[in-house]
Amino acid sequence: MAELAPLDETITLDALDRDPFPIYRRLRAEAPVCRVKAAGRTLLTKAADTKYVKDNPQLFSSDDPNTPMKRAFWSHTLMRKDGAEHLRERMAMAPAFAPRVIRDDWVPQYQKVAEDYVSRLPRGEMVDLFPALSGPYCARGLAILLGIEDASDADMQRWSQALIDGAGNFGWRDEPFARADRANEEMHALFDKIQDRHKAAPNNSAFSVMLNAAEPIPEKQIYANIKIAIGGGINEPRDALNTIVVGLLSNPDQLAEVKRNADWDKAFEEGVRWVAPISASSRLVTEDTEIRGCFVPKGDTVMTIQASANRDEEVMEDGEIFNVYREKILHQSFGNGPHFCQGTHVARRAVAQVMLPLLFDRFPNMTLPDPDAVIWRGFGFRGPIQLPVLLN
Ligand code: HEM
Known part of the structure; x- marks a missing residue:
């Protein structure tokens, strides 16, 4: 019988939040399967292992009853379901993400929002791009795509953060749940209010297609899955956008080349590879098994660290x-297997094809005067939380 994976009692959640990459590098070299006490999980840091786990949902289930997610979302969302039940709910939302709908409905709307929001930015001033542009832009685009335009940018961002904080509240403290409860109340009130409108005038938004389907999924699940999209559809494109702006402004030669060739898609892929917006995902082990020669018992929770997989020396040279x-830009930032990100193509379009070219066109001489003023945070989700640029 193989032995349990090594136990690490030195890594802290705070260190993972501040700068996890040196820790991942060490784990990949010394303990690629490692029980990290502070996280209460077995961390997997090699690309082959993160992919293996996500591609094998029978052995590694998304349905982990021990997480605070159900409590925070007031429901069991599609992201935490397996098999046929997961597929049915995912398919219910799928028409809103169809390539034709993205092209004809969402891209023109994202373009309008982008023009509007970029035109409001001041010129010749230092601006923190996170609150001034990337947060509101991603919130507005998502509100339109989901069919909940009545929500303000501020509501969308506050709800999203409340759901994320609630779902990550592993200490089961009262305050994050109270905040998530308030957000749930507000979201449900809005969903109740707009139902009739969507029934009277169906459109291609996620709420509308689920509500008006020939055989709709239960209302509770429609609400649950709009909420998972709110919780997971703002911060990732926002963090991706911020990350790519930092990457390009810190590397003027690359920026010049990207502009010359309009290589925004490449810049996007490299940005999400470099710093994965969703850095880690959890899966519950359903049977005793082995990973890389380590015994992993049934009931254990493994954490696939895609942020580390993207820099794995075995698949990526100079990944840091x-x-x-x-x-070749290879990454697992959108996941693998049945839960592969449903918003992948929308995010690529919204960030790489709409916002990046527009922003660098309007502010061709934008600079990052103080790279040290960029503050990065996050273990589960990661990106710059402060991004002061000089707009010119
Ligand atoms: C750069 C942007 C984005 C990144 C890096 C990203 C990343 C991910 C990842 C890694 C997962 C899988 C989680 C897991 O395996 O447990 C996921 C799932 C998901 N994402 Fe995204 N995402 C992005 C943008 C979006 C957007 C804009 C939307 C909505 C419009 C969205 C909607 C979803 C949904 C609904 C799921 C759940 C799919 C399922 O469980 O079947 N994502 N995303």
């Missing part, structure tokens, strides 16, 4: 460096 023009 942002390089749009590396030989």
